[in-house]
Amino acid sequence: MNDIILHKGKDKAAWQLHPWVFSGAIKKIIGTPINGHIVRVLTVDHEFIAYGIFNANSRVAIRLLEWHQDRIVDDAWWRDRVRRSVTLRKHLLSADNNTVRLIFAEADFLPGLIVDKYAEYLSIQVHSSGIERIKDVIIDELVKLVTPKGIYERSDPKSREHEGLLDANGLRYGELPPEFVEVVENGIRYHINIAEGQKSGFYCDQRENRWLTAQYVKGKRVLDCFCYSGGFTLNAFRQQASSVVSVDSSALAIETLRNNVVMNGYDVSIHTAVQSDVNKYLRQLSEENERFDVIILDPPKYAPSRAALDKASRAYKDLNRRGLLLLESGGLLATFSCSGAMDIETFKQVIAWAALDAGKEIQFIRQFTQPEDHPVRASFPEGEYLKGLLVRVV
Incomplete structure (x- = not known):
């Protein structure tokens, strides 16, 4: 095993169990480590800190895994980590909820690995060279633990490019998922597409927030923006919203949403599905002097990094200003950000x-966050990416 020596003073985060070592922290490499293989990480005095995955192509040169020197990172270690992650989430599965995140990367000591369960199928994302090298072992353990019908890989090309990996999408085990897989969340049925579209078009990290937001919609007129396959829309119908307008730029999302509304037996006469750019549609609604009681804004990630935060803040501000203009006194805005670079105080x-630009006085009446199958490891606060606010216009 090759050794990596860290600069004096650059080892503090590693001692505090943070899983990332950046290339600038490395003082010396002893040996010729291969990308994706395990290395020992040591102080300048050659004191053991941790084992980690090395990758010379990545700005995160080492992803730390294990801080106990006697626990060697072998196939059994990987299988144990997969088993722990899956076991901790079993209680979340029921007849009313059969979709859950089984593995959440660094939070589960498996950096670069995401595994989502959609009914009888698993969707995996592999974003680090170490996971790529051990992928077959992980898939084998998932098959033993979950016995899925199939495992389909949908890995993000940009993340893999940073690790020096080629694109990887396709069937990894069992049978190919059908065009639409039926899942159940909060007692609501959805048809989702695992193999195409924007990942699955369905994000289980909003499971609790969809339910919570729906508690405020009975008898109300609702506008659901960036609706994807209809998570907030369908929860609103279940809680007896008087009408819902759902907006998304994706034709596939709108088609899937419409099918989901019919499949659950909701009244299509009080539902309007609009394929449009959301900002453009909000401007149109404002020009038409439309008003809603509850508006949901759940946009994609605007700030992929801290460098993009200023630009993203302007985009979030403009989007929310347009939403607030469509609310009268007592109206509610459920607004979200999945940008890890933006913390909750900045979002507020x-x-x-x-609100100031929209000429509205507001109150924050609830904060939203990610559910327990997306845990935040104490030593890795960067894992807390999803935040939301329920805002009341006064």
């Missing part, structure tokens, strides 16, 4: 600026 400030 952005929404406050949006």
Whole structure:
């Protein structure tokens, strides 16, 4: 095994169990480590800190895995980590919920690995060279633990490119998922597409927030923006919203949403599905002097990094300003950000600026976060990416 020596003073985060070592922290490499293989990480005095995955192509040069020197990272170690992650989430599965995140990367000591369960199928994402090298072992353990009908890989090309990996999408075990897999969340049925579209078009990280937001919609007129396959829309119908307008730029998302509304037996006469750019549609609604009681804004990630935060803040502000303009006194805005670079306090400030520009006085009445199958490891606060606010216009 090759050794990596860290600069004095650059080893603090590693000692504090943070899983990332950046290339600038490395003082010396002893040997010729291969990308994706395990290395020992040591202080300048050659004191053991941790085992980690090495990758010379990545800015995160080492992804730390294990801080106990006597616990060698072999196939049994990987299988144990997969088993622990899956076991901790079993209680979340029921007749009313058969979709859950089984493995959440660094939070589960498996950096670069995401595994989602959609009914009888698993969707995996592999974003690090170490996971790529051991992928067959992980898939074998998942098959033993979950016995899925099939495992389909949908790995993000940009993340893999940073690790020096080629694109990887396709069937990895069992049978190919059908065009639409039926899942159940909060007692609502969905047809989702695992193999195409924007990942699955369905995000189980919003499971609790969809339910919570729906508690405020009975008898209300609802606007669901960035609706994807209809998570917030269908929860609103279940809680007896008087009408729902759902907006998304994706034709596949709108088609899937419409099918989901019919499949659950909701009244299509009180539902309007619109394929449009959301900002453009919000401008149109404002020009037409439309008003809603509850508006949901769940956009894609605007800030992929801290460098993009200023630009993203402006985009969030403008989007929320347009939403707030469509609300009267007592109206509610459920607004979300899945940008890890934006913390909740910054998000609150952005929404406050949006309200000021919209000429609205607002109150924050609830905060939203990610559910327990997306845990935040204490030593890796970067894993807390999803945040939301329920805002009331006063």
